[in-house]
Amino acid sequence: MRAEQRSGSLMAAPYGLYLLVFAVYPMVFAVVLVFLQWDLVTAPTFAGVDNVRLLAHDGRFWRAVANTFVFLSIHVPLQIVTALGLAIALNRQLVGRSFWRAAFFLPVVISGAVVAILWSNLYATDVGLINRVLVRIGLAPVPWLTDPATAMPAIAVMVTWKNVGFYVIIYLAGLQYIPRSCQEAIELEGASAWQRFRYLTLPSLLPQTILVITLSTINGFQLFIEPYVMTGGGPLRRTYSVVLYLYTNAFAYQKMGYAATIGVALALIIGIVVLIQRRVIGKAEAL
Amino acid sequence: MRIFRRIALYAALSLAALTFIYPFLWMASATFKPRGEFGSLALIPEHFTLDNYRTMWARAPFGRALLNSTLVATTITLSVLVFGSITAYAMARLRFRGSPVLNAATLAILLVPGQLTLIPLYTLIVQLGWTDTYAALIVPYLFNATAILMLRQFFLQIPQSLIDAARMDGMSEMRILFTIFWPLSKPVLSIVAIFTFMGSWNEVLWPLLVVREAHLMTLPQLLTVFALGGGAGSVGVSLASAMVLVVPVVVAYMFLQRNFIESMAGAGIKG
Numbered sequence: 001m002r003a004e005q006r007s008g009s010l011m012a013a014p015y016g017l018y019l020l021v022f023a024v025y026p027m028v029f030a031v032v033l034v035f036l037q038w039d040l041v042t043a044p045t046f047a048g049v050d051n052v053r054l055l056a057h058d059g060r061f062w063r064a065v066a067n068t069f070v071f072l073s074i075h076v077p078l079q080i081v082t083a084l085g086l087a088i089a090l091n092r093q094l095v096g097r098s099f100w101r102a103a104f105f106l107p108v109v110i111s112g113a114v115v116a117i118l119w120s121n122l123y124a125t126d127v128g129l130i131n132r133v134l135v136r137i138g139l140a141p142v143p144w145l146t147d148p149a150t151a152m153p154a155i156a157v158m159v160t161w162k163n164v165g166f167y168v169i170i171y172l173a174g175l176q177y178i179p180r181s182c183q184e185a186i187e188l189e190g191a192s193a194w195q196r197f198r199y200l201t202l203p204s205l206l207p208q209t210i211l212v213i214t215l216s217t218i219n220g221f222q223l224f225i226e227p228y229v230m231t232g233g234g235p236l237r238r239t240y241s242v243v244l245y246l247y248t249n250a251f252a253y254q255k256m257g258y259a260a261t262i263g264v265a266l267a268l269i270i271g272i273v274v275l276i277q278r279r280v281i282g283k284a285e286a287l
Numbered sequence: 288m289r290i291f292r293r294i295a296l297y298a299a300l301s302l303a304a305l306t307f308i309y310p311f312l313w314m315a316s317a318t319f320k321p322r323g324e325f326g327s328l329a330l331i332p333e334h335f336t337l338d339n340y341r342t343m344w345a346r347a348p349f350g351r352a353l354l355n356s357t358l359v360a361t362t363i364t365l366s367v368l369v370f371g372s373i374t375a376y377a378m379a380r381l382r383f384r385g386s387p388v389l390n391a392a393t394l395a396i397l398l399v400p401g402q403l404t405l406i407p408l409y410t411l412i413v414q415l416g417w418t419d420t421y422a423a424l425i426v427p428y429l430f431n432a433t434a435i436l437m438l439r440q441f442f443l444q445i446p447q448s449l450i451d452a453a454r455m456d457g458m459s460e461m462r463i464l465f466t467i468f469w470p471l472s473k474p475v476l477s478i479v480a481i482f483t484f485m486g487s488w489n490e491v492l493w494p495l496l497v498v499r500e501a502h503l504m505t506l507p508q509l510l511t512v513f514a515l516g517g518g519a520g521s522v523g524v525s526l527a528s529a530m531v532l533v534v535p536v537v538v539a540y541m542f543l544q545r546n547f548i549e550s551m552a553g554a555g556i557k558g
Contacts, residue, residue: 007460008383015374016389018430023396026404026411033407040413089300102544103304106311109540109547111489113507114529117514118314121522127326129313161306169552215555222402225491229511243402243492250406251496260406267403 033260040254051261061262064242065269067152071241072220074156079216080209082164087171088201101172105165112162116229119158120145123230145231148238155226155239163219167212174208175201210281214274221270242266311533318527325522339523343513346524349531351502352509356532359424359505360487366429367483368476374430375438376464380450390439393432409496423497424505428487433554434479441475442468477546482554485547488536506532 034051038044055061086104090097107115122129123144131141144154178200186200224243227233233240242262250259317325318339320332327333343349378386378393408427417423445468453463469476494508504512510528519525540547 004381005383008377008381008386011373011377011381011460012383012385012389014370015430015435016385019389019392019396021411022408022427022430023392023404026407027399029407029410030403033410038410040410086303089296089303094300095297098544100300100304101548102540103307105544105548105551106307106537106540108551109485109536110311111491111507111510111532111536113489113491113511114533117510117525117529118310121314121317121325121526122310127522129310129328132326132328165307165548166552166555169548170556211556218400222400225511229515246402246405247492247495250409256406256410263402263404263406267400270400 030260030264033257034264036257038256040256044257047257051257054258055261055265060237060240061242061245061265063237064240064245067238067240068221068223068242070152070238071156071159071223072217074153075160075220076213076216078157078160079164079167080212082160083167083171083212084205084209086164087168087175088197090168091172091175101165101168104168107162108165110162112225113229115158115162116226120230123154123158146235148236151231151235151239155223155230159220159223159226163216167216170208170211171205174205178204206281206285210278213277213281217273217277218270221266221273242269311537314526314533315530318523318530320523322521322523339521339527342521342524343519343527343531346519347509347513347528348502348504349506349509349528352504352506353531355421355424355503356488356506359421360484362425363428363487364480364484366425367431367434368480370430371434371479372438372464372469372472372476373461375435375442376460376468378435379439379442380447381460393435396432397436405492405496412497418497419500419503421503424494424503427493431479431483434483437475437479437553438472441472445471478550478553481543481546481550485536485551486554488532 035047035049036044037047037050090100090104094100121127125131125141125143125146128141128144130144135141142150145151182200182204183196186196191199222243223241224247227239227241227244228247231239233244243266246259246262246266249255249262312330313328316330316332319335319337320327321334321336321338324333374389377383378389412418412423412427415422417426449467450463453467458466489507490505491507491511494505495511498504498508501509501512510525510532513519513528514525519528
């Protein structure tokens with residue numbers, strides 16, 4: 001018993017130490033930094049609630065938050081529809097099922113930096129692949145990343161494309177849990193394909209849909225490398241993301257207190273948005 | 288009717304698959320095209336050239352970045368496997384004071400978005416004097432909460448009788464872990480290895496903060512800096528540099544797709 005105690009403590013000690021230094025301390029210090037002004041060169045000074053007051057009136061920060069909501073309003077629904085559609089298509093006897101699955105999952109394993117660089121070229125106005133195709137079928141080219149109206153939607157579509165394979169796997173797992181007997185029963189009742197989808201598949205997949213909504217929302221708030229590489233936050237700051245703003249404050253302006261304040265605010269906003277989503281979905285389910 | 292629906296299904300699947308694969312094929316082929324041909328939709332270059340690769344290699348230290356990324360990702364993966372297993376074994380199979388606290392803390396950090404601790408971690412690295420060192424890239428990732436929870440979950444299912452018998456033979460807990468538990472845990476170890484390695488290999492925000500010297504940059508970081516700083520000068524060169532990062536991943540993915548999907552989907556759901 002004593003020996004077990006001792007080896008247990010010894011074996012867990014490095015992780016305990018790691019948690020203290022790289023998890024607990026940064027979390028506590030994040031809150032401390034909110035009240036400091038610090039450029040990392042001179043000594044930090046106490047700033048009271050200056051950072052918070054500044055943030056509350058910082059048009060750039062709220063622009064970034066608003067941009068994120070634009071991003072989410074396109075990304076989340078599109079992600080659900082595409083992932084669900086592909087998962088349903090895959091959920092049957094198919095030749096080469098693992099090939100299709102692997103093809104859809106491919107962009108998930110590729111670095112976001114590479115995907116951003118690749119898609120800047122696909123979206124390029126004059127020589128981009130997408131506009132070449134549009135012109136070939138007789139449409140006008142679109143300035144995807146340079147028009148303030150299309151830049152954020154273009155990024156949202158790209159991120160949906162990159163992550164869809166991941167959500168397909170979630171939905172596929174959910175589809176496997178729908179009991180065969182239920183499927184047979186509803187088919188015997190003479191339900192159409194749409195009715196089967198609407199009254200059996202969709203309600204059965206509610207837990208997966210909630211997961212997709214939560215994960216893609218959190219992911220959306222953490223948008224960074226895409227605008228950093230593709231647009232630099234422009235045009236007219238329409239693709240500026242919260243993390244890009246945080247990074248700029250830390251890296252370019254050396255404002256550690258303010259950058260940390262943005263980080264704390266972002267964590268709070270994510271928490272609130274996810275809670276509200278859960279609430280709304282819970283209410284909708286009860287109806 | 289049935290046959291038509293079947294054909295339509297395969298046509299739709301092929302179109303979808305093409306949407307995911309074609310851009311990467313186009314990217315690969317663009318790196319072998321001369322400047323004038325980038326706009327072409329064709330996958331086979333009209334005039335095959337290796338100039339993009341030569342330029343890329345000459346203008347920025349991509350060989351060094353490949354080495355850096357490999358070193359960083361491998362060290363982190365080994366540490367997460369070895370130290371993560373030791374921790375998970377203690378948490379799953381040994382009673383000691385503090386075990387419930389560790390468990391709760393591990394679950395709690397998974398709920399905290401990384402952006403909250405990003406700046407405090409960065410200032411910590413600066414104060415430790417670790418900017419522009421491998422330590423900055425490696426040490427904060429030596430443990431991984433998702434990995435520990437997965438390993439712990441798996442270790443909980445291994446029968447107690449194996450431990451008891453080994454203890455009777457006088458084996459230490461470490462030996463029980465590495466000679467009895469590890470051989471039984473290959474599936475979960477490979478899952479942890481893949482998502483840890485890939486996470487580190489693709490990470491770009493953290494290196495951008497703590498490393499400024501070109502010869503210490505990881506691949507995704509150097510790639511980003513190179514493309515943004517205009518060092519590339521042309522589409523072909525910047526895509527050629529992206530290939531250094533992508534090719535090893537795609538080759539590994541072709542052989543181990545099933546493991547990749549299981550690992551990266553599983554970690555995403557847990558984390």
